[in-house]
Amino acid sequence: MEHAINPARFDLTTLRLFVAAVEAGSLTLGAEHMAISLPAASKRLAELESHVGSTLLVRNKKGVTPTAPGLTFLRYAISIVAGIEQLSVAMVDYHRGAGGHLRLWANTSAFTGFLPNLLALYSAAYPSVMLDLEDALSEEVVRAVARGNAELGIIGNNTPIGDLQALACDSDELMLVLPAAHPLAGLDAVPIDEVLRHDIVGLNRATSLMRQIAAAADAKGLQLKIRVQVRGFDEVCRMIVAGLGIGILPMAGAVPHVKSMGLALKRLSGMPTRRQLLLVMRDEPSLSLPASALVRMVREREQKLSASRAFAQTAPTFTDPTRHPFL
The missing domain is CATH 3.40.190.10 (Periplasmic binding protein-like II)
Structure with missing residues (x-):
């Protein structure tokens, strides 16, 4: 017998809770994100699963993961929540x-x-x-x-x-940033192998830029020696001026700092340098x-x-x- 679903019974708070729990991989963290007690969150999700007639989340000691129906539900829940948020912003405007x-x-x-x-x-x-x-x-x-x-x-x-x-x-070229007196500054194009032998000043390892640099190091079988991690390009250049290492930055983002701080900017070889x-x-x-x-x-x-x-x-x-x- 076909399971009847009443769309009017879907609750926005429960949809938000479901999305938050899946993204966090934890019902506890999802409940905290929504400022809902864990028992109340469990009750909401149990009622949701009963309403749709399917198990949406698999619960275990490590947290929660969506089932196949849960993934389908997640896609539509995200769309509904996003639409409501966009509607709210539009009305405020x-x-x-x-x-x-x-x-x-x-x-x-x-x-x-x-x-x-x-x-x-x-x-x-x-x-x-x-x-x-x-x-x-x-x-x-x-x-x-x-x-x-x-x-x-x-x-x-x-x-x-x-x-x-x-x-x-947009697209840009990755460049090596280093002190003007650095031994590598005399080269027209610096091999990535040479760069990776030095201490690196970089952004957070999770940034797409640092992941691209790490991939180049892995391709060469070399270790990326990050000495300092900072939040922005200006901070990277200031650490390089202070002698804490050398760095790799997109050309457009590096040029203003390089000019003002007296650093050298060199092209790289031996790795993909085009960045989109x-x-x-x-x-x-x-x-x-x-x-x-x-x-x-x-x-x-x-x-x-x-x-x-x-x-x-x-x-x-x-x-x-x-x-x-x-x-």
């Missing part, structure tokens, strides 16, 4: 008299690279749109977009995106007007950059990275 609201999460490479200039152009074109920005790890950006905490996100292209949609929004950033979203046709406008600007910018890169292939080579004509 109308009460404020704002022309819209754009929630964008991005990684550090985007914030220190192309993003500020892009947002300046966007704000000039859409001055009534309120920007809500968050600097986060690429993995956190993906989760925020998937859950509806952000409508758009910018991440490194070595980050799994699940069911999200993506389009290229992606703009991610849940479903482009469902985007708000402010988000759709930014996606359109990103596409137009990429078309212009593609034309510039095609022209650059026939232009003279600039040996000094800090004087690159397209920075």
Whole structure:
């Protein structure tokens, strides 16, 4: 006999609890996130499973994992929760008299690279749109977009995106940053093998940038010797000035600091140095007007950059990275 499900019995708090428990891998942590007692959370999920007629979570000593029906339920629960959050933000904006609201999460490479200039152009074109920005790890950006905490996100292209949609929004070259008097500063291009013999100043190991560098080290069978970890590119360069190591950063993010601090910037060899950033979203046709406008600007910018890169292939080579004509 077919199990009858009444959609009116679905409760937003229970949906949020289910999503939080799956993402945390723990009903206890999910309940804490929702500020619900563990017995109350267990009761809610038991009633939910009874209503849908399926076991949604497998409970064990290590926590909880979704069953096959649970994964299907999770996908729709995330969509419902995200839609409600977007609706709430839109209504608040109308009460404020704002022309819209754009929630964008991005990684550090985007914030220190192309993003500020892009947002300046966007704000000039859409001055009534309120920007809500968050600097986060690429993995956190993906989760925020998937859950509806952000409508758009910018991440490194070595980050799994699940069911999200993506389009290229920027590319840059990884460069070696080091003191001008360092022995490697005399080389035109520094082999990654030589770089990895020195102490490294880097960002958090979980960042897409550091994962790319770690992958290069693994490919060479070498150990990545991180001496100092800091939060931003400016801090990386300051630690290098202090003599605590050398670092690898995207060119656009490194050039301003290198110039002001008297550091050297050298190209790398022996590893993939091209780095691409992606703009991610849940479903482009469902985007708000402010988000759709930014996606359109990103596409137009990429078309212009593609034309510039095609022209650059026939232009003279600039040996000094800090004087690159397209920075």
